[in-house]
Amino acid sequence: MSSENLHLEGASFLKQQNEGLYEPAGSKATGEAAVRSTDKNRVITGAIPYWQDWREQARDIKRYTVANLDKLLVEFERNITARGATVLWAETAEEANRMVIDIAREHNIRSVVKGKSMVTEEMELNHSFQAAGIRAVETDLGEYIVQLAKQRPTHIVTPALHLSAEEVGRLFHEKLDEPFTSEHQQLTDIARRHLREEFISADMGMSGCNFAIADTGTMAIVENEGNVGLSTSTPPIHVATIGIEKVIPSIHYLPVFLQLLARVGTGQSLTSYTHLIHGTTPGKKLYIILLDNGRTRILRDPAAHNALTCIRCGMCLNVCPVYRRAGGWAYGWVYPGPIGSIISPHLVGMKQAGMLPFASSLCGACSEVCPVKIDIPHQLVHLRHRAVCEPSPANSILDRLTWRAWAWAMSGPRRYKLAMWAVRIGVRAAGVIPRCLHVDKLRAWTRGRELPKVPGPAFRKWWKRERQ
Amino acid sequence: MSSRDNILQRIRTELQKAPAPEQPPVPEVWPRVNPSSEQLVEQFTTALEQVDGEVIRCGSMDEARRKVTELAEQLDAKPVGAVDCPACRDLLSDFPADRVAWTRDGWDPKQMAQLPAGLVAAELLLADTGTCVVVNDTAEQRLMCYLPPVCLVVAQVDRLVEHMPAAWEEIARRTAEPQQRGEFVFITGPSRTADIEKILILGVHGPRRLLVILVG
Numbered sequence: 001m002s003s004e005n006l007h008l009e010g011a012s013f014l015k016q017q018n019e020g021l022y023e024p025a026g027s028k029a030t031g032e033a034a035v036r037s038t039d040k041n042r043v044i045t046g047a048i049p050y051w052q053d054w055r056e057q058a059r060d061i062k063r064y065t066v067a068n069l070d071k072l073l074v075e076f077e078r079n080i081t082a083r084g085a086t087v088l089w090a091e092t093a094e095e096a097n098r099m100v101i102d103i104a105r106e107h108n109i110r111s112v113v114k115g116k117s118m119v120t121e122e123m124e125l126n127h128s129f130q131a132a133g134i135r136a137v138e139t140d141l142g143e144y145i146v147q148l149a150k151q152r153p154t155h156i157v158t159p160a161l162h163l164s165a166e167e168v169g170r171l172f173h174e175k176l177d178e179p180f181t182s183e184h185q186q187l188t189d190i191a192r193r194h195l196r197e198e199f200i201s202a203d204m205g206m207s208g209c210n211f212a213i214a215d216t217g218t219m220a221i222v223e224n225e226g227n228v229g230l231s232t233s234t235p236p237i238h239v240a241t242i243g244i245e246k247v248i249p250s251i252h253y254l255p256v257f258l259q260l261l262a263r264v265g266t267g268q269s270l271t272s273y274t275h276l277i278h279g280t281t282p283g284k285k286l287y288i289i290l291l292d293n294g295r296t297r298i299l300r301d302p303a304a305h306n307a308l309t310c311i312r313c314g315m316c317l318n319v320c321p322v323y324r325r326a327g328g329w330a331y332g333w334v335y336p337g338p339i340g341s342i343i344s345p346h347l348v349g350m351k352q353a354g355m356l357p358f359a360s361s362l363c364g365a366c367s368e369v370c371p372v373k374i375d376i377p378h379q380l381v382h383l384r385h386r387a388v389c390e391p392s393p394a395n396s397i398l399d400r401l402t403w404r405a406w407a408w409a410m411s412g413p414r415r416y417k418l419a420m421w422a423v424r425i426g427v428r429a430a431g432v433i434p435r436c437l438h439v440d441k442l443r444a445w446t447r448g449r450e451l452p453k454v455p456g457p458a459f460r461k462w463w464k465r466e467r468q
Numbered sequence: 469m470s471s472r473d474n475i476l477q478r479i480r481t482e483l484q485k486a487p488a489p490e491q492p493p494v495p496e497v498w499p500r501v502n503p504s505s506e507q508l509v510e511q512f513t514t515a516l517e518q519v520d521g522e523v524i525r526c527g528s529m530d531e532a533r534r535k536v537t538e539l540a541e542q543l544d545a546k547p548v549g550a551v552d553c554p555a556c557r558d559l560l561s562d563f564p565a566d567r568v569a570w571t572r573d574g575w576d577p578k579q580m581a582q583l584p585a586g587l588v589a590a591e592l593l594l595a596d597t598g599t600c601v602v603v604n605d606t607a608e609q610r611l612m613c614y615l616p617p618v619c620l621v622v623a624q625v626d627r628l629v630e631h632m633p634a635a636w637e638e639i640a641r642r643t644a645e646p647q648q649r650g651e652f653v654f655i656t657g658p659s660r661t662a663d664i665e666k667i668l669i670l671g672v673h674g675p676r677r678l679l680v681i682l683v684g
Contacts, residue, residue: 033666050498060492067488070479083649089472141672142663158663165664188661188669195673200577216643226614226659226674233610234577244475251640252494255632259497266662270597270632272519273674274654278643281607281650283574292475299482 030154030162030327034318040267041315041369048263054256059373061253062309065245069299069308072214072247073290079217083279085286096291097128100206100239103287104134107237109203113195115221115228116140117208118156118312119241119291121334122347125206137198139227141191148175154328156335157265157314162327195227205231209242210311211257215250217278219288222261224272232277239287244295245308257311260371265313294347303382307342309372316366316376322359331356338366342379345387354392357383420458427454497633498596508595508628509682516598519657520670521678532622532683533562536587539620539679540567545584549616551609555589559622559681571608577615580608586616590623590655590680592638596631597656600680601639605650613653619675621655625684 045051065072077087090096096119104112112129114120114136126147129136138147142159146152149171153159160168165182173180178190207228211220219240221228232238248257254276262268280286298304317323317337328336333344333353341356357380366376387394409419431451469477503511513523524539526532536559540548548563550556552570560568569583580586588609590600600621604610613619629635642648659674670676 029665036666054495054497057492057495060489064489064491067483067486070476070483073479074476082646089470089475091471091474095471139673140663141661145663158666160663161666163664165667168664184664184667184669187664188672192672196581199673200581216640218643224660224662225672227672229610229614229653230673233607233614244479249491250494251643252636255497255636256495258632268519268656269515270594270599270654270656272655272657272660274656276639276643276652276654278651279649281605281610284607290475292471292478296475296478296482299479302486305486 029164031324033158033161034320034324037267037315037318038369041264041318044263044267044269045369054260055371055373057256058260058311058371059309061248061256062311062372063306065248066299066305066308068249069244069247072249073244075214076212076217076247077290079214080212080219080279080288081217083217085217085279085288087288087290090289090291090293093123093291093293096123096241096289096293097125099289100125100241101128101132101134103237103239104129104132104204107203107285109134109237111135111137111198111202112204112206113137113139113198113202113227113231113235114143115205115207115223115231116143116159117206117241118334119208119243120206121153122293123241123291125241137195137202139195139198139225139231140223141188141225141227144191144195145171148172152329152334154336155314155317156312156337156339199227199230199234202231202235204237204239205233205235206239206241207232209240209246210261211254212242212247213251213254214247218251219275219277220254220258221275221277222258222265222271222273223275224266224268226273228275229273232275233281233284236283237285237287239289241289241291244290244292245310261311261313264315264369264371294349298343298346301346301386304342304346304379306374307339307346307379309374310339310343311372312339313371315369315371319365319369321361321363321365326359331359338376338380339374342374342376342383345383350387350390350392354387354390354394357381357387358394417460424454424458427451498631500630500634503595503630505625505628508630509625511595511630512593512598512628512682514598515596516657516678516680519598520660521598521657521680524679524681526681526683529558529683532559532681536560536620536622536681537562540585543585543618545618547583548585548587548620549580549583549612550587551589551604551612553589555622555624556587560587571606571612573606573608575608575611577611580611580615583616585618585620586612586675587620587622588612590621591627592635593623593628593680593682594630594632594635594654595628599632599654599656601635602653602655603642603650604653607650610651610653613655614659614674617671617675618677618679619655619658620679620681622681622683625682 088099138144145160155161169180169182172178209219262271323337331340344353362377364377409415547567547569549569592601658670658678661672662668
């Protein structure tokens with residue numbers, strides 16, 4: 001899949017789902033890695049007697065946070081401003097992009113190093129940097145690989161999950177002019193060497209934020225590579241982009257989240273680095289951009305509030321049978337997997353992402369592992385309901401007509417008999433039509449499937465005969 | 469109206485419709501068992517080795533000074549970078565002046581990246597995870613943790629606590645101090661990645677080795 005058709009296309013799930021399904025190498029790597037993560041997670045969390053208590057505690061804290069979001073955001077703003085930061089608020093991704101570019105222009109920035117941030121993926125910030133003629137380099141190894149390949153991340157924690165070491169080796173050979181290797185250590189060394197130069201020469205560093213702590217004005221950021229440490233301390237300017245739902249009320253609540261996040265996110269008891277950043281250091285500037293970008297739309301739907309409690313650990317992706325098979329791009333937007341299916345419809349709208357809630361077997365594996373106990377299957381059913389009531393791809397004229405016809409056929413024995421007769425004819429006829437003549441919409445469905453054989457005589461006929 | 473007002477207004481309007489839950493109590497997370505100092509050292513060492521860190525146990529400051537001199541020889545660290553704080557000054561007091569590069573304001577990251585090793589001091593150690601809590605007031609101190617390929621951390625045994633919740637009272641109190649700037653960083657092992665095929669590799673951007681000099 002080229003980067004062009006990944007560029008903010010919204011979530012045209014059905015079209016892209018096929019891409020994922022028909023790329024065996026990509027989705028095999030994704031599936032295997034996801035299975036490994038799930039197994040590891042089961043062992044780690046199973047060994048902790050307090051695990052279920054932590055999940056409930058974290059859920060309650062996050063729900064309290066959502067219910068007090070306005071007060072907590074203002075408190076966070078006040079406290080981190082007192083520590084020397086400048087806080088900006090952005091309603092949309094475009095506005096946030098403008099703010100970042102304005103900051104960069106004001107300080108004559110030529111190059112930027114970026115720590116991993118899903119919010120900047122959501123903003124498509126790299127496109128804005130490119131348009132402004134500013135060099136922006138992703139420094140998380142996975143993000144760096146994906147950026148070099150001109151792709152999008154397929155996982156929110158391990159962005160290059162879909163690429164094999166050989167593919168990365170070829171990519172480094174092609175783009176960085178390095179001799180080919182598929183050795184993990186050598187590949188990592190190559191990235192280290194190239195990115196060292198970037199860190200040292202950058203004028204501005206960017207990061208996301210895992211928890212914005214209101215009562216102290218602290219940003220908690222977890223990472224393993226050290227690139228967030230470097231991105232936020234080497235250049236003279238640090239810009240952090242934070243989704244407004246990332247705030248938590250108090251520093252006293254942080255330990256329970258740190259215990260949960262590292263274990264579910266990467267299977268560690270703590271990540272290599274957990275940074276608690278309180279404002280600026282001497283001679284440096286810190287800007288914080290608080291981004292809404294559709295999050296307040298989630299608040300408008302009281303049944304959906306829990307979607308705002310997500311801490312972006314990525315575990316629901318790993319356990320999801322649909323994600324494992326279809327991969328991250330199939331979801332059409334930056335947040336894949338079950339969590340993407342419940343937040344994208346709110347953030348980009350039902351019209352674009354209305355099919356996502358249907359891409360689930362409602363097996364419930366996601367909510368069983370979710371560290372903040374989000375009721376994902378319930379959210380999916382709720383969104384399915386909304387999708388068929390509101391303008392969305394699940395509410396097309398064809399869909400409406402189909403369901404109306406079905407309701408008509410099922411409401412009387414004669415109608416039912418007539419409908420079944422039509423179906424038998426239809427299925428026989430469809431089997432005769434060559435595949436190349438199928439219309440696009442139909443082909444998406446028939447490409448990987450065989451039509452069922454029309455069974456012998458109908459039950460009604462058989463019943464009649466038996467009774468005689 | 470500014471974007472700030474718009475966002476806050478939208479949140480307030482929507483939240484009025486929903487009932488507000490009670491503020492939850494602070495979770496205990498892990499119970500306290502108050503192990504002995506030797507148990508803590510053992511636990512810390514095991515945990516740190518599990519995440520590929522190394523512990524150098526020293527009975528006294530004199531022993532620590534000897535060991536760090538040997539270590540600097542081994543690493544061919546000329547000079548050793550070090551954060552300018554009492555604990556590091558004390559540890560490196562035997563070093564000739566030209567063998568130590570003390571952090572200075574406005575230090576060039578390019579120079580710092582050339583240092584073969586950097587010494588920082590931990591204020592707290594968490595035994596269950598093998599974590600060093602380092603307080604960095606300046607960007608140069610922060611870089612000392614991340615730029616050199618070997619990170620040396622000096623800490624006193626009496627700064628060991630059993631787990632994060634046991635350390636939290638002190639951390640929460642210090643983070644709440646209004647004059648506190650910079651960062652508290654929890655370092656648990658050297659820099660690592662599993663971004664390619666989920667295979668673990670050490671030392672991607674930060675240090676490849678983490679050695680904790682545990683004194684007392």
